[in-house]
Amino acid sequence: xxxxxxxxxxxxxxxxxxxxxxxxxxxxIGSQVSGLAIVLAxxxxxxNIGVLPKSAPTYGVIWVxxxxxxxxxxxxxxxxxxxxxxxxGMLLPFALGAVGTTIGALLGVWLLPLGxxxxxxxxxxxxxxxxxxxxxxxxxxxxxxxxxxATAAVxxxxxxxxxxxAFLALVPSMALFRRWxxxxxxxxxxxxxxxxxxxxxxxxxxxxHASRVTHLDLVHLGLALAIAFVICGIGQWLAxxxxxxxxxxLFITAxxxxxxxVFPRQLARLxxxxxxxxxxxxxxxxxxGISADVxxxxxxxxxxxxxxxxxVLCHALAVFGLGRFLRTDLMDSVIASNACASGPAxxxxxxxxxxxxxxxxxxxxLGVFGYAVANFIGIGLVTWLG
Numbered sequence: 001x002x003x004x005x006x007x008x009x010x011x012x013x014x015x016x017x018x019x020x021x022x023x024x025x026x027x028x029i030g031s032q033v034s035g036l037a038i039v040l041a042x043x044x045x046x047x048n049i050g051v052l053p054k055s056a057p058t059y060g061v062i063w064v065x066x067x068x069x070x071x072x073x074x075x076x077x078x079x080x081x082x083x084x085x086x087x088x089g090m091l092l093p094f095a096l097g098a099v100g101t102t103i104g105a106l107l108g109v110w111l112l113p114l115g116x117x118x119x120x121x122x123x124x125x126x127x128x129x130x131x132x133x134x135x136x137x138x139x140x141x142x143x144x145x146x147x148x149x150a151t152a153a154v155x156x157x158x159x160x161x162x163x164x165x166a167f168l169a170l171v172p173s174m175a176l177f178r179r180w181x182x183x184x185x186x187x188x189x190x191x192x193x194x195x196x197x198x199x200x201x202x203x204x205x206x207x208x209h210a211s212r213v214t215h216l217d218l219v220h221l222g223l224a225l226a227i228a229f230v231i232c233g234i235g236q237w238l239a240x241x242x243x244x245x246x247x248x249x250l251f252i253t254a255x256x257x258x259x260x261x262v263f264p265r266q267l268a269r270l271x272x273x274x275x276x277x278x279x280x281x282x283x284x285x286x287x288x289g290i291s292a293d294v295x296x297x298x299x300x301x302x303x304x305x306x307x308x309x310x311x312v313l314c315h316a317l318a319v320f321g322l323g324r325f326l327r328t329d330l331m332d333s334v335i336a337s338n339a340c341a342s343g344p345a346x347x348x349x350x351x352x353x354x355x356x357x358x359x360x361x362x363x364x365x366l367g368v369f370g371y372a373v374a375n376f377i378g379i380g381l382v383t384w385l386g
Contacts (some may be wrong), residue, residue, distance in 0.1 A: 004056035008255030017289075018282035036133060036285050037158045039291045040151055043289025052290050059287040061104040062354075066280040067141045068235070069253050072228035073277030074134050075256040079264040083369045093323050093333040094366050097340035098377070101129040101317025104311035105381060106284040114308055120145045121153065123302070123382035125311055128157055131369065131374025132331035135276075137284050139378040142249045144288060149300055154285070156304035164312045165342055171334050172354060177320065182332035185293055224273035232257055253375045315341060335359045339366040 002009055021039040024030030030038060046052045087094070105126040120143045128136035136157065138151045172175050214304045235252035239245045260267055319337045331354065339347035344367025351359035 001051050002053065004053040007056075007058055009050070010056055012056070013046070013052060014062070014283050014286050014290075015329045017286035018279055021282045021285075022279075028276075036154065036282070038285050039282060040154055040289035040292075042291050043286050044151065044294055047292070048294045057292060061172055062280075062283050062287045062336060063141050063233075067137055067284050068232045068249060069228045070277040070280035070284070071134065071138050071224070071249060071375075072231045072252055072256045073224060073280070075253065075271045075368070076224065076227065076259050076260055076267050076270065077264075077267075077272050078260045078368045078372045080257065080369065081264070081363075083365045087336075087366050087369075089329050090336040090339075090359070090362050090366055092326060093319050093336035094340050094370075096318040096322050096326075096328075097315050097337050098130045098316040098370075098373075101126055101311055101379060102381070103318070104129075104314030106385075107314060108307040108310040109385065111310065112303060114303070114307065117145065117149050119382050119385035121149070121307065123378040123380075124150070124153055125157070126381050127307060127374045127378030128340050129311055129315060130377055131370040133285075134281055134371055135374035135378060137281055137288075138249050138253075138375050139365050139382070140288070142230070142247055142283075142375075142379055143382050144246075148339075149304075150288050151292035152298075152300040152304050153300050154288070156308045159305055160308040160312055161342060163384075164316070165346060166336050166339065168261075168338050168356055169350060169354075171320075172331060177330060180320070180324050181328075181333075183330050190324040202363075204361040214276070220269075220271045220273070221276065224270050224276065226271075227259070229243055245378060249375055251377055253372065257372045276304075304327070312341065313314075331359065333358055335363050336366060340364050341368055343367045343370065 002013070004010075017039050020042060021035035023035075025035035026039045047054050060139050084091070105122040108114070109126075114121055123143055124139050124145060125138055127139040133154075136154070139145075140153075143316050145153070177183075196237075232248075235255050236245070238251045238255075239248035246326075274318045315337070319333050323333045335347055335351050335356070336353075338350050344364040347363035347367050348360045351357070351363045
């Protein structure tokens with residue numbers, strides 16, 4: 001019905017799909033399924049029944065321009081010094097989780113018949129289980145994974161990811177894990193031996209990163225976008241200069257993290273940067289869903305769900321198996337695993353829900369740290385395996 005050259009109408013549909021995703025995240029059922037899954041499913045439905053075209057120049061604008069800008073916006077507050085000083089005992093289990101994820105990605109490639117897309121899938125899945133959906137989008141765009149396979153990967157990630165988050169929520173109360181980690185009494189400390197725990201600045205950071213509803217200051221928004229566009233321009237120029245233009249996302253990631261750590265105080269004052277970056281990512285997933293062929297996706301999804309399960313199992317064995325012998329704390333391990341496998345928002349929510357306000361800010365910081373490193377690991381795996 002809608003033609004590929006109806007540019008304004010296509011942008012209207014994409015914006016509406018993104019809005020649908022944000023709205024769904026605020027509902028009880030939608031928050032369980034995830035707004036991203038609803039955006040993908042709705043986009044697929046509209047294109048496969050003939051309402052929207054599966055390909056159009058408009059979608060290319062999102063892939064080429066909005067995804068790099070979104071990456072930069074989401075990383076503007078990736079202050080690595082705070083990660084090192086405030087995450088303390090959570091860094092080790094986070095690192096174990098990242099190593100376990102990488103091993104699982106390689107093991108799955110060896111065990112399963114993933115075919116010609118195996119290297120790209122290893123990069124995409126390792127990126128999402130070390131950083132989050134933002135990294136999945138970035139690596140998908142960088143390696144040009146087929147939209148149908150990408151949609152199947154997102155669907156598999158949603159199913160396996162939700163099951164793993166449910167498992168993490170149960171771990172602190174499971175007798176097996178409490179005995180394994182030597183937890184006594186209620187096992188939940190109210191505060192950490194940290195004089196900065198509960199600092200107002202940390203609470204503001206948590207609110208800013210974990211919530212999707214903030215006051216948008218247009219001056220701040222303009223500055224954030226200007227910074228992001230400059231970083232993307234320089235990153236693309238450097239990538240082209242070095243003959244690796246397709247991997248510009250790595251240069252953009254590195255430059256953004258550099259800027260975030262050179263000017264942490266100034267960038268900490270910006271409002272709305274994370275939210276706009278998230279909105280651009282929802283537009284990307286809407287375009288991915290619209291571009292997907294349902295028949296190809298259904299064929300690939302079960303195998304990819306098994307692949308995701310292998311990766312998550314290796315991740316869990318590293319965090320809770322090796323973590324026990326390295327004497328990590330059980331709750332530190334649970335929250336760090338959540339931050340690694342799902343990102344900052346859900347990790348912060350789990351920490352708060354388990355009565356550990358002292359772990360909320362470190363969870364957010366670790367999640368953002370995952371954003372910063374996952375692109376390099378994911379694309380590195382693709383290059384190595386390829």
